Amino acid sequence: MNNRLAKWLISGPPLLYLLLFFAIPSAIMAFAAFRFPGDYGGLLPLVEVNPETGAREVLINFGNYADFLTWENFQRFFEEPIYIELFLKSFWYAGITTGVCIVLAYPLAWLIARSSKKTRDLLVLMVILPFWSNFLIRVYAWMIILGPQSYFSQVLNRVLAVFGIEPVSLLFSQFAVIIGLVYVHLPFMVLPLYANLEKHDMALLDAAQDLGANAWQRFWKVTWPLSLPGVWAGTALVFIPALGMFAIPDLLGGTNSMMIGNLIKQQFLDSRDWPFGSVLSIMLTLSVLLMAAIAAWAGSRGKAKK
Amino acid sequence: MKKVSNWVWACAALVYAFLYLPLIIVVLFSFNDSNLNAEWVGFTFKWYEMLLQDEVMIEAAMHTLIIGFITCIVATVLGTLAGFAMYKWRLRLLPALVLTPIAIPEILMGVALLIFFVMLNMTLGLVSITLSHIAFCIGFVAIVVRSRLQGMDESLVEAARDLGASPITAFRAITLPLIMPGIIAGALMAFTLSIDDFVISFFTAGVGSNTLPLEIYSRVKVPMKLNPEVNAVSTLLMLLTLSLILVVSKVAPSALRAGD
Numbered sequence: 001m002n003n004r005l006a007k008w009l010i011s012g013p014p015l016l017y018l019l020l021f022f023a024i025p026s027a028i029m030a031f032a033a034f035r036f037p038g039d040y041g042g043l044l045p046l047v048e049v050n051p052e053t054g055a056r057e058v059l060i061n062f063g064n065y066a067d068f069l070t071w072e073n074f075q076r077f078f079e080e081p082i083y084i085e086l087f088l089k090s091f092w093y094a095g096i097t098t099g100v101c102i103v104l105a106y107p108l109a110w111l112i113a114r115s116s117k118k119t120r121d122l123l124v125l126m127v128i129l130p131f132w133s134n135f136l137i138r139v140y141a142w143m144i145i146l147g148p149q150s151y152f153s154q155v156l157n158r159v160l161a162v163f164g165i166e167p168v169s170l171l172f173s174q175f176a177v178i179i180g181l182v183y184v185h186l187p188f189m190v191l192p193l194y195a196n197l198e199k200h201d202m203a204l205l206d207a208a209q210d211l212g213a214n215a216w217q218r219f220w221k222v223t224w225p226l227s228l229p230g231v232w233a234g235t236a237l238v239f240i241p242a243l244g245m246f247a248i249p250d251l252l253g254g255t256n257s258m259m260i261g262n263l264i265k266q267q268f269l270d271s272r273d274w275p276f277g278s279v280l281s282i283m284l285t286l287s288v289l290l291m292a293a294i295a296a297w298a299g300s301r302g303k304a305k306k
Numbered sequence: 307m308k309k310v311s312n313w314v315w316a317c318a319a320l321v322y323a324f325l326y327l328p329l330i331i332v333v334l335f336s337f338n339d340s341n342l343n344a345e346w347v348g349f350t351f352k353w354y355e356m357l358l359q360d361e362v363m364i365e366a367a368m369h370t371l372i373i374g375f376i377t378c379i380v381a382t383v384l385g386t387l388a389g390f391a392m393y394k395w396r397l398r399l400l401p402a403l404v405l406t407p408i409a410i411p412e413i414l415m416g417v418a419l420l421i422f423f424v425m426l427n428m429t430l431g432l433v434s435i436t437l438s439h440i441a442f443c444i445g446f447v448a449i450v451v452r453s454r455l456q457g458m459d460e461s462l463v464e465a466a467r468d469l470g471a472s473p474i475t476a477f478r479a480i481t482l483p484l485i486m487p488g489i490i491a492g493a494l495m496a497f498t499l500s501i502d503d504f505v506i507s508f509f510t511a512g513v514g515s516n517t518l519p520l521e522i523y524s525r526v527k528v529p530m531k532l533n534p535e536v537n538a539v540s541t542l543l544m545l546l547t548l549s550l551i552l553v554v555s556k557v558a559p560s561a562l563r564a565g566d
Binding site: 006007010011013014015017018019021022023024025026028029032042104105107108110111114115126127129130132133134135136137138139140141142143144145147149150151183186215240241243244245246247250251261264265268269274277278281284285288292 | 310311313314315317318321322324325326327328329331332335342343344345383384385387388390391394395397399400403404406407409410411412413414415417418419420421422424425437438440441444448473498501502504505508509519522523526527536540543544547548551
């Protein structure tokens, strides 16, 4: 059989599908960032159907590109400080989330990596299992736990009252957003970290112990540096989706815990300013690329050292 | 081998509790005889009975299943082709197109598809949701299938070819059965991802074409509409996913570990 023909027959269908439903829509969105918003939302049309004749009429003069292309949307992003601030805040949320995930994932990954082969599979499955339940259910669970009348809130506020501190509202706060982000993304940190820790040579720890290193020193000087590629892989897997999240701040956060995703959603569905929404999406994409590049670079540096 | 210290055990146990307690609470409160998800009052099945009468929720569930099945079939076929192509040939464009939708935040794909469908003058609804789900599921299937192929002993195919099998026969008789667990795992993933998806559906759904996650979202978002019916539907959804995983682990035990 003709090898070339086989290649096209096999890779053609998925390629065409993804071109049509991923690459082209993305390109249209990138182009939309330079367009003017329409009078009734969306984009300012380039072509209009004449209601009487049914013929398509080109509304703009394509030779004069200033009629339909503009930098204004990007200028707005950089000139009004609230947008940059919102981006920084989202980075901050995603960063804290990643940090908490590392702290929580480490003992778990360590335990799994050090278990016998049989228990190991079970422990890994137990990390993945909650991840198979619906994302919204997992967020909803925290709305119940952090709700003002929940046992958790009541006990906490009673304890606070003993110390003379005013009762706090847990739900609809930044605290709730971070908890939700950590809860949803934790497995993405555990799995790469475990995959890394599993490969460590235990003789190194024994050698360190023989040379007089205590448990803390053995961790900081041996295990931690060796685990950095795993930590960076997990960081990419947690930080990137956390950065673009909109449902968690929407459900668990208050008015002051908006993230980039919420602003994008607002531009597309509420204020229907598509060009500016596209600018925000492009900025989010650039942030993601930057973060992925940092994680890949740092992760490979760790590997090279080994 | 060094024993894991009790400290690590204790910490890990706490993290497992953190992972499971919220879900246990959702399930428990689905049997609670109170409108509020706050205090345990008494045991009841009434939220499940209400759920069976709730036509909006049932319709949303039907939509979700239909979209899930179609997505599962189309994405498994396209994803298997993509995984095979990526294993067999050194390609540039296809891997990039397959992997990027997985790597970027979902919202980006959601808004890009929204613009695209509106520009095409397509009515947003079940069709646009399904087309979008297929687009983001292809990559997951492709990755699982490719990793399965990479673990396969290529000499088996060569042996079949030496014995006179045509490439197509060799594929059907040797490669396909060997990668079947990967394909099943990929199909399961596509189905689960589709019935679970909220973000992309949120942007590509029109008025009156609710899926289950969208309906859950709209109830959770508005406290007036919220009651433990949501807990009941959540519990059933968890049961569905759990039994799917169980079935696959019986039918194709290695499928669940095809990813590693």
